[in-house]
Amino acid sequence: MTETALSDSDVLYDDEALLVVNKPAGLLSQADHTGDVDLVTAAKRWLRDARDAGSDPFVGLVHRLDRPASGVMVLARTSDAARDLSNQFQDRLVEKRYLAIVEGRMTGMGTCTDYIAKIDREPTLVGPDHPEGKRAILRWQTLAPGDSVSVVQVQLETGRPHQIRLQLSNEGHPILGDFRHGGSRELDGKNLALHQVLLRVEHPDTYRMMTWAVSPPASWNHVLSSDQAAAIRAAVQRR
Template identity: 45%
Template sequence: MMNAPTLHVIYRDNHLLVTAKSAGLLAQADETGDPDILTLGKRYLKETFNKPGNVYLGLVHRLDRPASGIMVLARTSKAAARLTDQFKKHRPIKKYLAIVEGALEGNGAWEDHLIKDGRNVRVVSETHPKGKHASLAWRALGRQGGATLVEVDLHTGRPHQIRVQFASRGYPLLGDLRYRAATPFDGQNLALHSYFMELDHPTRREPIGWRLEPPPSWGSWFARERAELFDPDTSIPWPG
């Protein structure tokens, strides 16, 4: 159970609530009863605007519990419907940083078919009747201590997609014991951070985006490469 979870708000208007999700925080409530972004967001809006009764807040996409990064929530049902449609059509631009075991160089694009098998996800053949297409592109940014920092452009949004596509090729994410990683990260979470998101604003119908630096748990991992990637004038520092 997490102690005193904090909702880190990085953007808010009448239609959107954009947060920096800490690693270990659920996207929405589950059977564990542990803190989650959606419940914290509703509480935040209720307290900030002194709203009586229930507060609407819509979940339009997800981020794995042990990952950190940008999460966009909808403050109205109209915004939720329009944003959900965007994510279904893979309109938003979603970029991640991941630290993987092993040495990767250059860049690449991977196409797989994935299936959820209990709590895990695995790669299956293209002809598998339940396999779902998964696509991403990656670029190696640097190497340090037997690990590689990669930038991932996520084209689809399958459960555990980045984790499984890298692990299936022998490059599990640091800390991802579920998918055979041998190197820990910060004790219980992953070296996976959703650092950039761009989508069409649900009412203004114009692009809006955010670039968020990784949390302190990343320590000194790839400090030089991260300094080159995050311009202080255009990036949002991790809150707090």
């Protein structure tokens, strides 16, 4: 990982209001107790170096991806843009699509409805009567099944911590590399085969709908069949 953890190729779009990036797997969304480089800090460094944006440019985090996941993220470059984008996420006006490689042969499509609570700070599936349980809904569709792994597309209707990881594991198909939630096979030794492939938001200044789509990391390639790789390429192109 580079000093800034963001290269020019990671930046998908930038203007006075938005910075859209392809977050690398392994990069924190925001700073934590580890002191490791996080996306907000990396974005500030990129803006200083590439856009001469001053010593401390504003970067607002309005949504998150788990550290071992990758994919499209939008960052706000002004407080007004941060407020507008946060409202879009809160009101579920943002379209997000994810791709995952899961263990086993998963076919068809479906909807998962569960409840998730943080128990001792650990996201956990709980029953509907749990006092801290929050409803978690996602829709999934298998794009390319296989005998040992399958490629699945996911759209979230809610945004709970570790939601995709917990719910797919509960279906009997944990995400590759997710030993924390029932997985038994690794991807690259440290990250997950979970990638936010598409993000669609309304631009806070122009009010135009804007869409970005980006391919998963190259680390996925060694576990995919040619048909599965083709299905992923089609999913990236499908806007």
